[in-house]
Amino acid sequence: xxxxxxDISSNIGAVNRRSVxxxxxxxxxxxxxxxxxxxxxxxxxxxxxxxxxxxxxxxxAPSILEPFQKSKDASISIDLITDSAGGFAKLAxxxxxxxDLVSSDSPWIQRMGPAGFCRYIDEADFADQFAEFYPQFxxxxxxxxxxxxxxxxxxxxxxxxxxxxxxxxKLETWSSYAPVFDSAYKDKxxxxxxxxxxxxxxxxxxxxxxxxxxxxxxxEEVRKVLRAAFKNTRAIVADLAVAQKGLIDGSxxxxxxxxxxxxxxxxxxxxxxxxxxxPEPKNGLKQGIIWMExxxxxxxxxxxxxxxxxxxxxxxPEVAKQLAITEATCNLVPNSKAEALFSEEEKxxxxxxxxxxxxxxxxxxxxxxxxxxxxxxxxxxxxxx
Amino acid sequence: MRIESKSWNDPVLVATVAPLAxxxxxxxxxxxxMTAVLTFQTTQYYRLVWTWDLKIWTEVFSKPHYWTxxxxxxxxxxxxxxxxxxxxxxVAYALATRLKTFKTQIQILIIFAFLTDAxxxxxxxxxxxxxxxxxxxxxxxLGFPPEMLNLLFTxxxxxxxxVYNLVAYxxxxxxxxLVRIDRDLVLAAYDAGASRFRxxxxxxxxxxxxxxxxxxxxxxxxxxxAFLEPKVLGGGTSPLAxxxxxxxxxxxxxxxxxxxxxxxLITTGALMLxxxxxxxxxxxxxxxxxx
Numbered sequence: 001x002x003x004x005x006x007d008i009s010s011n012i013g014a015v016n017r018r019s020v021x022x023x024x025x026x027x028x029x030x031x032x033x034x035x036x037x038x039x040x041x042x043x044x045x046x047x048x049x050x051x052x053x054x055x056x057x058x059x060x061a062p063s064i065l066e067p068f069q070k071s072k073d074a075s076i077s078i079d080l081i082t083d084s085a086g087g088f089a090k091l092a093x094x095x096x097x098x099x100d101l102v103s104s105d106s107p108w109i110q111r112m113g114p115a116g117f118c119r120y121i122d123e124a125d126f127a128d129q130f131a132e133f134y135p136q137f138x139x140x141x142x143x144x145x146x147x148x149x150x151x152x153x154x155x156x157x158x159x160x161x162x163x164x165x166x167x168x169x170k171l172e173t174w175s176s177y178a179p180v181f182d183s184a185y186k187d188k189x190x191x192x193x194x195x196x197x198x199x200x201x202x203x204x205x206x207x208x209x210x211x212x213x214x215x216x217x218x219x220e221e222v223r224k225v226l227r228a229a230f231k232n233t234r235a236i237v238a239d240l241a242v243a244q245k246g247l248i249d250g251s252x253x254x255x256x257x258x259x260x261x262x263x264x265x266x267x268x269x270x271x272x273x274x275x276x277x278x279p280e281p282k283n284g285l286k287q288g289i290i291w292m293e294x295x296x297x298x299x300x301x302x303x304x305x306x307x308x309x310x311x312x313x314x315x316x317p318e319v320a321k322q323l324a325i326t327e328a329t330c331n332l333v334p335n336s337k338a339e340a341l342f343s344e345e346e347k348x349x350x351x352x353x354x355x356x357x358x359x360x361x362x363x364x365x366x367x368x369x370x371x372x373x374x375x376x377x378x379x380x381x382x383x384x385x
Numbered sequence: 386m387r388i389e390s391k392s393w394n395d396p397v398l399v400a401t402v403a404p405l406a407x408x409x410x411x412x413x414x415x416x417x418x419m420t421a422v423l424t425f426q427t428t429q430y431y432r433l434v435w436t437w438d439l440k441i442w443t444e445v446f447s448k449p450h451y452w453t454x455x456x457x458x459x460x461x462x463x464x465x466x467x468x469x470x471x472x473x474x475x476v477a478y479a480l481a482t483r484l485k486t487f488k489t490q491i492q493i494l495i496i497f498a499f500l501t502d503a504x505x506x507x508x509x510x511x512x513x514x515x516x517x518x519x520x521x522x523x524x525x526x527l528g529f530p531p532e533m534l535n536l537l538f539t540x541x542x543x544x545x546x547x548v549y550n551l552v553a554y555x556x557x558x559x560x561x562x563l564v565r566i567d568r569d570l571v572l573a574a575y576d577a578g579a580s581r582f583r584x585x586x587x588x589x590x591x592x593x594x595x596x597x598x599x600x601x602x603x604x605x606x607x608x609x610x611a612f613l614e615p616k617v618l619g620g621g622t623s624p625l626a627x628x629x630x631x632x633x634x635x636x637x638x639x640x641x642x643x644x645x646x647x648x649x650l651i652t653t654g655a656l657m658l659x660x661x662x663x664x665x666x667x668x669x670x671x672x673x674x675x676x
Contacts, residue, residue: 082635083635083636085431085635085636085637085638086634086635086638088431088638089431089635089638089640093432093433111430111431115430115432191621193621195636230621234620235621235622236620237538237617237620237621238616242508242617249515249517251516251517372637375632375636375637376637379450379632380448380450382621382624383450383451383453383454383624383629384450384453385621385622385624
C-alpha cells in the first residue's frame with residue numbers, strides 16, 4: 001500500500017542531508033561541507049551502537065530519534081518507505097540482513113513471520129508496554145500474530161471510510177458507499193490510488209469480505225463494483241495534497257480509500273468540517289476498515305538489546321504522542337496513556353470521540369488472501385477506463 | 386579530406402573505444418540482460434523464485450489490458466512528438482532568425498524553465514487547470530461562463546503537462562540545426578526567384594531535419610516513460626506504461642511482470658524508432674537522388 005507523498009530516502013543520524021546542509025550554512029562553501037561531513041562521519045563511527053531502521057515518514061522525526069540516540073549513544077540510519085509492499089519486497093530480497101527494525105502497515109509486519117525474517121516479540125518482555133495500550137490492542141493481539149507469536153507492536157492506527165466535506169454534504173448521506181455509484185455524484189468522487197486501500201471498502205460495499213479467501217464469483221463482484229466506481233469517479237489520485245485540496249474546495253465531494261490518514265492533518269490545520277466516518281454495516285457486513293501501522297524487529301543475526309529498547313521507546317506515551325501529530329499526517333496511537341497528553345484541539349482533530357464507534361463498525365485490515373487478484377483487477381479496470 | 390580506414394587491430398582505436406564500451410556493457414547491456422532474465426522467473430510470497438518459466442510472458446500476451454496501455458502510451462507519445470515539434474519549430478525559428486537581439490535572454494528563460502524540477506512544474510499546472518484554477522478564472526473575467534474548461538484529470542491535462550515538460554528539447558535541437566544553415570543558401574534561393582514560403586519549405590526545413598529528428602526522438606523516448614504527468618494531471622484517466630510497470634514492481638511486488646512489461650516497452654520504443662529511422666533514411670536518399 002502506498003500512502004501520502006513520502007518519496008525520499010534519507011539517512012538520519014550523524015550523516016544526513018539536513019545536517020550537512022546545516023553545516024554548509026554555518027561554515028560556508030564546500031570546504032566547510034567537507035569538514036562537517038568528516039566530523040559527522042567521525043561522530044557516526046564514535047556512536048557505541050547503530051540501528052538500521054526502515055519506516056514510514058513521521059517515524060524519522062529528529063524530535064523522536066535524537067533523544068534515543070543521545071540516551072543510548074546510538075546512531076540510527078533511516079530508510080523511508082513509500083510503499084509497504086515495496087518495503088517488504090526489499091527486505092524479502094535480502095535487505096532483512098541489513099535492517100534491525102521496520103515500521104510499516106500491520107499486514108506487512110505480520111507477513112515477516114511466514115517470510116522467515118521476523119524476530120518475534122516475547123510478550124512478557126513487553127508486558128509494561130501492552131499494559132499501557134487500549135484493551136483492544138493488548139496481548140495476545142491477533143492481527144500481528146503468526147502461529148501464536150507476536151510479530152510486532154502496534155504504533156499508529158485509524159479507519160478507512162468516506163472522507164467528507166460537511167460544508168457540502170451531510171454525514172448521513174455517507175452512512176453508505178451508495179453515493180459513489182450515484183449519478184448525482186458523477187465526477188465528484190476521488191479514489192485514492194493507494195494500493196489496496198480503495199479496493200477493500202468498495203469490495204465490502206459489494207457484499208464481499210476481501211479479508212477472506214475469495215472464489216471466482218466473489219472476484220467478479222469486486223470487478224463489477226470497481227468498474228461502476230470508476231465510471232462515476234472524477235479522479236484517482238495518489239498524492240494526498242491533491243486529494244485534500246479538491247476536498248476542501250468542493251471539487252471532490254468525498255475521498256474514498258484514505259480515511260483518517262487523509263483527514264486528521266487537515267482537521268489539525270483548522271478544517272474541522274472535514275470528517276472521516278465509517279458507513280453502517282450492510283447485510284451484516286461491517287463496512288469500515290481499521291488500518292494500523294506496527295513496528296517489528298528483524299531477525300538479522302545481530303538481534304541486540306538496543307533494538308528491543310527502541311521498540312519500547314517508540315510506543316512510550318511521550319513518543320507515541322509525537323508520532324501521532326506529525327507535519328504530514330496525524331493519526332491515533334494505541335497507547336492509552338498518550339491520550340492525556342493530547343490537547344482538546346488535537347483530540348478533536350483526531351476524532352477521538354468517534355474512534356470506538358469506528359472500531360466497532362469496522363473490519364481489521366489484515367492479510368487479504370486474494371490481494372494480488374484484486375490488484376490485478378484494479379489494473380485491468382483502470383486500463384479499460 | 387582523407388578518411389583513414391580504422392581496424393580493431395589499431396591499439397589507439399581500441400583504447401579510445403574501450404572505456405565507453407565498458408560503461409555501455411556494464412550499465413546498459415548487463416542490466417538489460419538481467420531484466421530479460423528476470424522475466425522468466427516467478428514470485429512466491431513476495432520473493433523471487435529462480436526458475437525458468439514462461440508464465441509471465443503467457444500472462445503478458447493473454448491479458449489485453451497490458452496492450453491497451455502500451456498502445457495508449459505509444460499514441461500519447463506520438464501525439465506529444467507532433468505537438469512539441471509544432472510548438473518548438475516556430476520558437477526555434479524565431480530565436481534563430483527574428484529575435485536575435487533578445488536571443489540570449491529568451492534562451493536563459495527557456496533553460497530556467499527546462500531546469501526547474503518537473504514535479505514542481507507539473508503540480509503548478511494543477512493550479513492553472515483546476516475547475517476553479519487560474520485558466521477558468523481568466524476566462525470567466527473575459528466573459529466566458531464559469532468553469533468552462535475541465536482539463537484537470539483528463540488525458541488532455543496529461544498531454545498539456547507532457548508537452549510543457551518536454552518542449553525545450555526540440556526547441557534547442559531545432560535551433561542548433563537552424564543556426565548552422567548557411568545563410569548563402571537561403572539568399573541563393575531568393576536570388577533564384579523563390580518566395581519566402583518556397584525557400585522555407587525547400588531550403589530551411591530540409592536542412593533543419595537533423596535537429597527536428599533528434600528533438601522528435603528525444604521527446605518520443607521520454608514520453609514513453611512519462612510517469613508524473615498521467616499520475617498528477619491525468620487522475621487515472623490515462624494510465625500509461627510507466628505507471629503499470631510501477632504498480633507491478635511496487636504495489637503487486639511482481640518483479641518478473643514488471644520486468645516483462647519493461648521489456649515490452651523498450652522493444653516497442655526501439656522498433657518504433659527503427660521504423661522511423663528507416664523512413665527518414667529512405668526519405669533522405671530520395672531527396673538526394675540526382676534528377
